[in-house]
Amino acid sequence: MKSADSNKPIPDSTPLMELSTAYWGSQALFTAIRLRLFEYLSKGPQRIDSLALLMATHPRSTRLLVNACSALGLISEEPDGFRNSELSQTYLVPGTDFYLGNSIRYSDDLFEIWAQLEASVKSAKPSIPPETYLGGKASNTEHFVYGMHNRALAIGGVLTNLVDLSECRQLLDIGAGPGTFSGLFVQRYPHLRAIALDLPDIAAIGKKIIKSMGVDANVDTLPGDYMTTDFPDNNDAVLISGVFHRESELTCQDLVKRAVISLTSNGILAIVDVFTDKGNTSPLFPTLFGLNMMLTAENGGVHADVDVENWMAAEGMIGTKIIPFPSPMPHRIVIGRKNNN
Ligand SMILES: C[S@@+](CC[C@H](N)C(=O)[O-])C[C@H]1O[C@@H](n2cnc3c(N)ncnc32)[C@H](O)[C@@H]1O
Known part of the structure; x- marks a missing residue:
């Protein structure tokens, strides 16, 4: 297509139209999960009428929803009824190893x-x-x-491969949430003890999760506020994962300072998060993630990995480097060691 007053081709508008309707697909996915579509199909194929009965929905609208889910690649229609695609069977069936429904429900809550x-x-x-x-x-x-x-279960194997804690006896996990990373590290290094610090209501759920992972003998929960709670000392490693996107530059710098003080000499500080490149305008996912954090946390946003590296260096950390998780995972690790001197 060319513009009316010149021979210059005008750009294709498809990306704009796709962008403006992208949430239609998200809502189809959320609704199908809420109605337990993938759970019902996990046991075998189902036709529209039986699906509508199971989901307590109207057959006509059920047909429209499953048609859209088929086009989205979530299910497929076979001669004996609808079936989950491999993607849905792997990630959307509750109780299975790779279940992503809780993470997706969180996105649904944020809609x-x-x-x-x-x-x-x-x-x-x-x-x-x-x-x-x-x-x-x-x-x-x-x-x-x-x-x-x-x-954390889905990406934890990558983290425990990238951060070597073989020489460490005590790990402090700041803003540990469920404590999953602490749990995975102590499973990998049985001589390691971890302390999982988080707000009391979160730490209480974390305690149950740590028990369910069978690591409660090696992971202690520490209910507290990372702004004010004194960090335990003698940490050979400190992990701060998924915290910096909630906090201002000043708070992040303060956390780095206090984490470094709590480290033994030569101790490791690993800061894991979704970070942008220098300048904050790329890649796409972290920039949108910054908006998501702005919407949900008082000082939420996103930081650039090189800025975090500089904050560590300012506290005397040595050998600092940035390690990206393998694509498509958006996370990066900024890591360094405490100077012995
Ligand atoms: C995105 S989660 C990251 C959880 C975990 N580290 C991970 O990477 O899976 C951020 C965590 O910081 C915790 N948090 C937020 N403010 C906090 C505070 N003032 N003190 C302690 N924990 C806090 C939240 O409760 C939440 O568990």
Whole structure:
């Protein structure tokens, strides 16, 4: 296509149309999960009428929903009825190893919050009370903590491969959430003891999760506030994962300072998060993630990995480096060692 007043081709508008309707697909997925579509199909194929009975939905609208789910690659229609695709069977069936439903339910919970983006951009305030997910509302908190657990289980093997704690006896996990990373590290290094610090309501759910992982003998929960609670000392390693995206630069710098003080000499500080590149305008996912955090946390946003590396160096950490998780995982680790001198 060419513009009316020149021969210059005008750009294809498809990306804009796709962007403006992207949430239609998200809602189809959320609704199918809420109606337990993938759970019902996990046991075998089902036709529309029986699906509608199981999900307590209207047959006509059920047909429209499953058609859309088919087109999205979530299910497929076979001669004997609808079946889960391999993707849905692997990730969307509750109780299975790779279940992502809790993480997706967290995105579902956030849908209405994203509709408040304009107000949040104007006011620089989150559109929900930040404590909603931190104990304020029990069901949201539960989705959030179990969602973090599922996500941490999915990426934890990568983290424990990338951060070598073989020489460490004590790990302090600040803002540990479910405590899954502590649990995975002590499973890998049986001589390691971990202390998982988080807010009391989160630590209480974390305690159950740590027990369910069979690591409660080696992981202690420490209910507290990382702003004010004194960090235990003698840590050979400190992990701060998924915390910096909630906090201002000043708080992050303070956490780095106090974490470094709590380390033994030569101790390791590993800061894991979704970070942008220098300058904060790429890649795409972290920039959108920054908006998500702005909407949900008082000082939420996203930091650049090189800035975090500089904050560590300013506290005398040596050998600092940035280690990206393998694609498509958006996380990166900024890691360094405490100077012996
Ligand atoms: C995104 S989660 C990360 C959890 C875990 N580290 C992980 O990476 O899976 C951030 C955690 O910080 C905790 N948190 C937020 N503010 C806190 C505070 N003031 N003191 C202690 N923990 C806090 C939250 O409760 C939440 O568990």
